[in-house]
Amino acid sequence: MKILKTSLIALSLVVIPASASVLNVSNIIENFADAVISWKSETIDVGEIPQGTPKTIKFEFTNATSKPVLITNVKASCGCTATDYSKESIAPGKTGYVNAIYNAASAGAFTKSVTVTTSDNDAAKQLTFKGTVVTK
Incomplete structure (x- = not known):
């Protein structure tokens, strides 16, 4: 026992x-x-877009942390994509954006990405967009 x-x-x-x-x-x-930012969508399918007409793809996020977040770097995967993004710090609970402006010069299917780094996390987030450029 x-x-x-x-x-x-x-x-x-x-x-x-x-x-x-x-x-x-x-x-x-x-x-x-x-304690991270929350992306509305990390992949966007833009469908068919006309050749020769730039297309803006907007990625939105919400700051779900308890402190302001600043986008520190945005890099497109190729020269065919320009970027724009929220330059001011995003307060907790507020939203920000990253725009990818795709130059639809070549006809056919495409998949491109934009890599985003924020003050919230050293790990970069890859956002993807895809679609098909059609001739006019």
Whole structure:
């Protein structure tokens, strides 16, 4: 009986801290998930666009953090795409944007991307747009 009690106590000492650390990890993951900017869409299909007519694709985001967020860098994947974005810092709960202006010079299907870095996170976010340029 003494061995059984000792075993139960030892088991309790192992299980309780292990379950507590799982709960702490869950809380950390939930807090991290809440502490980022939230993109309305990370991929946009623009469908068919006429050749020779630039197309502006607007990516919108909401600052879901507790502090202002600033876009620090935006880079298009090719020279056929220009960019514009919110230059001011975005307050918590407010929205900002990144525009990709695609020069629809060549006919055919396309998939392009814009890479965005913010003050909220050192990891860059890749936003993608696709469609088909059709001749007039």
